[in-house]
Amino acid sequence: MSVPSTQKTKTEILVHTYKPAEEPAYVVTREPVLAALFALGLLASGCAAVDGTKPTFRKQVAPILFANCVKCHRPGEIASAKPLLSYDTVRPLANLIKQKVLAREMPPWPVDLNKSLKFRNDARLSQPDIDTLVAWVDAGAPKGNDADLPPLLEPADGWLHPQGLKPDLVISLPGEFQAPATGVIPYLRFLAKVPFSEDKWIVASQTRAGNPALVHHMAITEIPLPEGMGVADFDAVTTLAQQLGFRNNLGGTRPAVTAPSNPAVFDMVGMYTPGTTFEMYGRDVAKLLRGGKNMYLNFNIHYQTTGKPEKDRSMIAFWFQPGPPKHQLFRVPGAGETIIANAKELLTDAPRTKAEGTRVAIPPIPPYAENYEVIGVTGYAEPVTIYQFQPHSHYRGKDFNYTVVFPDGREETVLSVPKFDHRWQLAYELETPLK
Secondary structure, three states: OOOOOOOOOOOOOOEEEEEEEEOOOOOOOHHHHHHHHHHHOOOOOOHHHHOOOOHHHHHHHHHHHHHHHHOOOOOOOOOOOOOOOHHHHHHHHHHHHHHHHHHHOOOOOOOOHHHOOOOOOOOOOOHHHHHHHHHHHHHOOOOOOOHHHHOOOOOOOOOOOOOOOOEEEEEEOOEEEEEEOOOOOOOOOEEOOOOEEEEEEEEEEEEEEEOOOOHHHHHHHHEOOOOOOOOOHHHHHHHHHHHHOOOOOOOOOOOEEOOOEEEEEEEEEEEEOOOOOOEEEEEEEEEEEOOOOOOOEEEEEHHHOOOOOOOOOOOEEEEEEEEOOOOOOEEEOOOOEEEEEOOOOOOOOOOOOOOOOOOOOOOHHHOOOOOOOOOEOOOOOOOOOOEOOOOOOOOOOOOOEEEEOOOOOEEEEEEEOOOOOHHHHOOOEEEEEOO
């Protein structure tokens, strides 16, 4: 999207919206005759069907897992309980892998393809890859020759840049957070100093949970502290404001970077939800990180207890380009200016209970409600281009739909997630940005 601006750098936006709605049926379609044959186990697949050979872990299976699965199924990541880095860890999971890939539950990609645009980070396995994995399991999961094993690209200290580049800057929480074993942890804020005086242009970033079992999500923004104010002073001011009922008050400070259409809306520098990893922006676009004497990253983190004491020190990494881009990207709540909950527009503000990212309080969902629809709407008075959607919800989130209403009244559903899973909250990057 191009937004009129007095700056030489035009502005663009990454928009994410929130709409849990009634759950439609979700069907993975396959040609019926083939489906029946698969169900009866009568059809060989993958390379076994082509030349009579049996696929092995070393030669055919490992490349598929390394390319599609290990970014999450490895130590320190969200699926570390089921690592897929070696034959010894994969072999016990062979039947589960077959089950999950046939159902297209793994890798997670819960998109209704008939009601969504195309996305460049589509995580689905190809049918030949699925056939190979199934044939390998059906053959008894043979290991194969050690010489056939491809090298596993080891991330540089856990960073996932596709070219193996180390970050230009990593900013971590100022200290290690100690979480209790049980109970509800309120949203917490941690400030970390931005260590340079000049502005930087971000072309790639990776927000990483120090402890994925503990971190439910985090949103990172940038704020300037008033001259002469330190972190301890700022914490005291915001604590007092919260005690007075102003839940989202940040001690009177303003965002370092705001959305061009609404100066009150923070541009989020980074966002982590379970299942998100590295992101790289397209050609001629970048995000702004302000430099200055008293600039801080504001880590707003939602933790969930695990039943045992836990520790966390989350972080964000940046890769920069030398100068400003043609277009500046913004990450903002895409549809939250008007909220309609269960067919009723919400008009009042309750400071202690208002929903994150909105100015209103969403009423409690009735117990055992089958469906409770929340619709968010934002009107854009200037042209925008949308690059990415990132649905976010908690345990009660059920499904999402994103609809664009164009100036001529035409409506288009651009993303439908009929079975939302709070354990895998993906970002969906449009193959062709939507103007």
